[in-house]
Amino acid sequence: MPDVLKPRDARDVENAVVWALAEGKRLDVVGQGSKRLLGRPSQTDLTLDLSALSGVTLYEPEELVLSARAGTPIAEIEKLVADKGQELAFEPLDYGPMLGLPSGRGTIGGVLAANLAGPRRIKAGAARDHFLGFSAVSGRGETFKSGGRVVKNVTGYDLCKLLAGSFGTLAVMTDVTIKTLPRAESEVSVMVLGLDDRQACVAMAEAMGSSCEVSGAAHLPAHLVMHFEGLKAQGQAATVLRLEGVGPSIAHRKSVLAAMMKRHGQVETLDETASRRLWRDIRDAAPFGHGLEADRALWRLSVPPARGFELGEMVSTGAQMFYDWAGGLIWIGMPQAEDAGALQLRDAVAILGGHATLIRAPAAMRAAVDVFEPQDNGVAALTKRVKESFDPRGILNPGRMWAGV
Amino acid sequence: MSVRMPPADKAVLSRREEIVRALRAIVPGEGVISGDIEMRPYESDGLTAYRQLPMVVVLPSTTQQVSEVLRYCHQNRIKVVPRGAGTSLSGGALPLEDGVLLGMGKFSRIREIDYANRVVVAEPGVTNLGVSKAVEDDGFYYAPDPSSQIACTIGGNIAENSGGVHCLKYGMTTNNVLGCELVLMTGEILRIGGKHLDAGGYDLLGIITGSEGLLGVVTEITVRILKKPETARALLVGFPTSEDAGECVGRIIGAGIIPGGMEMMDKPAIHAVEEFVHAGYPLDVEALLIVELDGGKAEVDHLIERVEAIARACRASTLRISNNEEERLLFWAGRKAAFPAVGRISPDYYCMDGTIPRAQLPLVLARMREMSKKYDLQVANVFHAGDGNLHPLILYDANNPGELERAEAFGSDVLRLCVEVGGVLTGEHGVGVEKRDLMPAMFSEIDLNQQQRLKCAFDSEGLLNPGKVFPQLHRCAELGRMHVRAGKVAFPDIPRF
Ligand SMILES: Cc1cc2nc3c(=O)[nH]c(=O)nc-3n(C[C@H](O)[C@H](O)[C@H](O)COP(=O)(O)OP(=O)(O)OC[C@H]3O[C@@H](n4cnc5c(N)ncnc54)[C@H](O)[C@@H]3O)c2cc1C
Numbered sequence: 048m049p050d051v052l053k054p055r056d057a058r059d060v061e062n063a064v065v066w067a068l069a070e071g072k073r074l075d076v077v078g079q080g081s082k083r084l085l086g087r088p089s090q091t092d093l094t095l096d097l098s099a100l101s102g103v104t105l106y107e108p109e110e111l112v113l114s115a116r117a118g119t120p121i122a123e124i125e126k127l128v129a130d131k132g133q134e135l136a137f138e139p140l141d142y143g144p145m146l147g148l149p150s151g152r153g154t155i156g157g158v159l160a161a162n163l164a165g166p167r168r169i170k171a172g173a174a175r176d177h178f179l180g181f182s183a184v185s186g187r188g189e190t191f192k193s194g195g196r197v198v199k200n201v202t203g204y205d206l207c208k209l210l211a212g213s214f215g216t217l218a219v220m221t222d223v224t225i226k227t228l229p230r231a232e233s234e235v236s237v238m239v240l241g242l243d244d245r246q247a248c249v250a251m252a253e254a255m256g257s258s259c260e261v262s263g264a265a266h267l268p269a270h271l272v273m274h275f276e277g278l279k280a281q282g283q284a285a286t287v288l289r290l291e292g293v294g295p296s297i298a299h300r301k302s303v304l305a306a307m308m309k310r311h312g313q314v315e316t317l318d319e320t321a322s323r324r325l326w327r328d329i330r331d332a333a334p335f336g337h338g339l340e341a342d343r344a345l346w347r348l349s350v351p352p353a354r355g356f357e358l359g360e361m362v363s364t365g366a367q368m369f370y371d372w373a374g375g376l377i378w379i380g381m382p383q384a385e386d387a388g389a390l391q392l393r394d395a396v397a398i399l400g401g402h403a404t405l406i407r408a409p410a411a412m413r414a415a416v417d418v419f420e421p422q423d424n425g426v427a428a429l430t431k432r433v434k435e436s437f438d439p440r441g442i443l444n445p446g447r448m449w450a451g452v
Numbered sequence: 453m454s455v456r457m458p459p460a461d462k463a464v465l466s467r468r469e470e471i472v473r474a475l476r477a478i479v480p481g482e483g484v485i486s487g488d489i490e491m492r493p494y495e496s497d498g499l500t501a502y503r504q505l506p507m508v509v510v511l512p513s514t515t516q517q518v519s520e521v522l523r524y525c526h527q528n529r530i531k532v533v534p535r536g537a538g539t540s541l542s543g544g545a546l547p548l549e550d551g552v553l554l555g556m557g558k559f560s561r562i563r564e565i566d567y568a569n570r571v572v573v574a575e576p577g578v579t580n581l582g583v584s585k586a587v588e589d590d591g592f593y594y595a596p597d598p599s600s601q602i603a604c605t606i607g608g609n610i611a612e613n614s615g616g617v618h619c620l621k622y623g624m625t626t627n628n629v630l631g632c633e634l635v636l637m638t639g640e641i642l643r644i645g646g647k648h649l650d651a652g653g654y655d656l657l658g659i660i661t662g663s664e665g666l667l668g669v670v671t672e673i674t675v676r677i678l679k680k681p682e683t684a685r686a687l688l689v690g691f692p693t694s695e696d697a698g699e700c701v702g703r704i705i706g707a708g709i710i711p712g713g714m715e716m717m718d719k720p721a722i723h724a725v726e727e728f729v730h731a732g733y734p735l736d737v738e739a740l741l742i743v744e745l746d747g748g749k750a751e752v753d754h755l756i757e758r759v760e761a762i763a764r765a766c767r768a769s770t771l772r773i774s775n776n777e778e779e780r781l782l783f784w785a786g787r788k789a790a791f792p793a794v795g796r797i798s799p800d801y802y803c804m805d806g807t808i809p810r811a812q813l814p815l816v817l818a819r820m821r822e823m824s825k826k827y828d829l830q831v832a833n834v835f836h837a838g839d840g841n842l843h844p845l846i847l848y849d850a851n852n853p854g855e856l857e858r859a860e861a862f863g864s865d866v867l868r869l870c871v872e873v874g875g876v877l878t879g880e881h882g883v884g885v886e887k888r889d890l891m892p893a894m895f896s897e898i899d900l901n902q903q904q905r906l907k908c909a910f911d912s913e914g915l916l917n918p919g920k921v922f923p924q925l926h927r928c929a930e931l932g933r934m935h936v937r938a939g940k941v942a943f944p945d946i947p948r949f
Binding site for chain 2: 050051052053054055059062063065066068069070071096099107108109110111112132133162164168169172173175176185187189190191192193195196197198199200201202203204205206207208209211212213217228229230232249252255256257258259260292293295296298299300303349350351352353354372375376400401402403404419420422423425426429430432433435436437439440448449
């Protein structure tokens with residue numbers, strides 16, 4: 048019995064799923080396996096390795112569109128579009144280092160299946176917002192498609208949204224189409240020093256509510272700030288606001304924003320190079336990726352941004368955390384605990400609204416604790432029905448998100 | 453005009469009086485309308501060629517009432533059609549003879565304005581413009597801006613995933629909603645999302661948005677609001693050919709510039725509009741482009757210069773740049789009045805909504821001119837040029853026998869052409885009943901069945917807005933059936949390790 052099936056094309060994928068269905072085999076669907084440690088450990092019989100489905104099949108920069116086989120390395124796509132002065136505006140983060148793996152790996156299929164996003168989420172959206180179309184094989188062994196290659200499309204249900212963030216539990220994507228966008232000519236960051244978490248959330252809300260078009264807003268508290276590139280010597284908390292665009296525009300907005308931030312604290316600016324380096328570290332939650340405190344359970348929370356700071360007041364003192372998305376995204380390393388800190392964080396999320404995902408923890412912990420936010424009964428039942436409508440026998444990544452899904 | 457709708461349920465129709473009584477018990481007073489004359493205003497939506505009186509109109513004002521109405525209808529197998537303002541251009545809110553028309557107009561309150569989180573929580577009957585108006589004094593706005601924004605509701609916008617002239621830069625509805633309260637056909641009330649970004653599980657909100665009222669009734673919506681850009685300026689550029697205008701659009705985006713809005717009109721549209729609003733549009737050009745740049749003043753001034761240079765290099769024959777707000781609004785006045793302007797020169801018009809890869813524009817316009825000759829009907833084009841969303845307006849006179857049918861056939865040909873060149877049937881108006889039977893031009897039976905299976909996960913009896921979107925209805929049990937060839941499939945010939 049082989050452990051790994053490596054289809055060469057979409058046809059092979061369909062054959063593999065049809066066979067698995069007939070044999071009652073459960074499949075572990077992977078691209079390069081770079082995010083395999085994320086999610087509940089699934090009970091599967093064999094691996095469906097999509098990395099041979101590789102290659103960009105269409106790229107028209109002027110039409111802002113790119114199609115690729117699902118197993119195409121994301122690094123290859125990012126390089127290709129960068130050569131044309133474009134980027135994936137959702138700034139997909141790289142889970143590699145924080146999961147103890149090399150950086151720069153992963154496939155476009157995985158990026159979409161995990162609905163990745165980076166700091167620019169607050170302005171440009173997540174992978175879901177740039178996912179235009181796909182072809183996939185459902186758990187029924189049927190090849191189907193949705194969407195297209197144009198940005199504006201409301202023909203039928205928007206299944207791209209549903210597959211984004213479904214972690215391979217609904218269908219095996221074989222071909223995908225995404226939107227590309229021009230890359231900003233330049234960037235700078237305005238940094239306010241010495242704010243506590245609450246003050247930082249207020250300052251970030253003010254910046255986001257201005258017409259400065261802030262494309263990144265993060266708060267790096269004093270206990271973690273030295274782990275970010277370029278801030279090693281920084282003794283106090285740094286609240287960082289990114290501005291991107293054309294030169295004259297950045298210069299103008301920088302002066303407006305700096306003036307606005309003065310009343311919150313001491314203001315400094317970071318030039319393009321420093322800014323780029325820092326935001327890459329923020330994107331990839333660098334303090335947790337440098338092998339630092341790797342035994343801590345690492346969580347990623349999405350909450351209403353203006354209330355982000357309240358989390359810090361609710362969790363136990365040993366937690367290490369920083370904020371992105373103007374306070375709405377919180378990366379938090381929890382001190383060792385039997386439940387990885389789940390109870391504390393989920394109680395907090397119940398009050399604030401939002402969700403908490405356990406990103407890094409030993410497999411046994413990820414099996415015992417809900418990795419994805421537990422859902423209310425109604426939504427949980429609907430989620431299960433949605434799963435069954437695509438994968439009635441539960442052969443695709445079963446249990447990866449929730450038991451029974 | 454007639455369109456095949458699901459057969460009326462005689463048993464339901466025969467119990468009409470009893471049903472009306474039961475609904476009155478749930479929604480008292482004027483919330484239930486059952487007289488033919490009083491129901492008239494609900495017999496069609498913006499696609500006025502289709503008309504049908506519903507069995508009864510119900511206008512609930514609380515989520516609890518919506519839930520009870522739906523539960524009652526579910527238990528009694530009665531179909532339900534949700535409706536916002538009834539501006540749908542695809543017949544999404546077209547009533548059913550044996551169905552309840554559920555009007556959401558009384559849900560017209562803004563529940564919360566939260567500047568710190570930059571969201572507004574609104575009831576679905578609030579108009580699109582109503583959201584922006586509620587926050588404009590503080591310098592904020594809601595970005596998706598359908599031309600119908602004075603009338604159309606946020607609930608309808610969610611159902612149709614509506615767009616507007618600014619969605620090239622700011623996205624469609626789906627990119628600007630964060631949460632909703634949804635009532636399923638069973639009466640079950642669900643809360644999805646909130647004031648935070650992204651779903652913690654499946655992106656159900658992403659599926660509900662654009663589902664054309666087939667999955668659930670939305671009773672509350674959380675949308676993101678943005679600070680108004682510091683300034684906006686527009687260029688009005690005329691071209692001797694539509695190819696030149698198309699090239700200009702491509703080069704602007706190719707230069708890394710994403711304008712706030714980029715709209716094109718062809719000659720017939722320019723003429724109709726100019727006669728109507730006197731915006732000062734040039735009449736001797738084949739195509740007119742409005743390009744709006746918004747943002748900080750320094751940025752806008754800089755980009756205006758760059759766009760001007762590109763336009764001149766693309767053989768622009770006329771070019772004006774707005775120097776103040778009044779001028780900018782005048783440039784737009786024509787475009788915004790395009791539909792009524794065309795309505796003035798023709799007794800009726802039929803508005804299409806396909807999207808094409810932009811590079812195909814010259815080909816599509818040329819083919820459309822041929823079709824115009826073949827069907828002997830005029831066509832005027834307005835075009836969301838930046839994202840390839842085409843609105844051909846086919847002019848006809850319903851009083852001339854056969855013209856409506858010709859207009860429809862013309863429209864279908866246009867949409868098939870859009871699909872043929874790599875585009876889609878609808879960019880923002882929805883499938884509804886109008887494009888329902890064209891769905892097979894884009895989707896296989898397997899594709900459509902998978903979408904219907906998803907519908908079954910929300911509405912297992914198919915009672916919510918049936919007859920829309922899908923050309924052929926199947927029972928959920930039938931769709932769920934699977935032919936598994938247990939033990940009979942040979943191991944596939946695939947590399948293994
Ligand atoms: C002159 C004109 C210009 C237009 N311009 C644009 C444009 O620029 N861009 C664009 O995208 N559209 C445009 N439209 C189309 C239309 O305005 C949009 O589709 C709008 O979103 C419909 O909103 P409504 O409230 O009128 O919904 P309705 O027409 O009442 O209903 C539309 C659909 O939504 C469903 N629905 C309504 N409310 C709910 C609810 N609470 N829960 C669940 N389902 C619900 C209905 O069942 C139906 O399927 C235009 C229409 C007109 C007449």
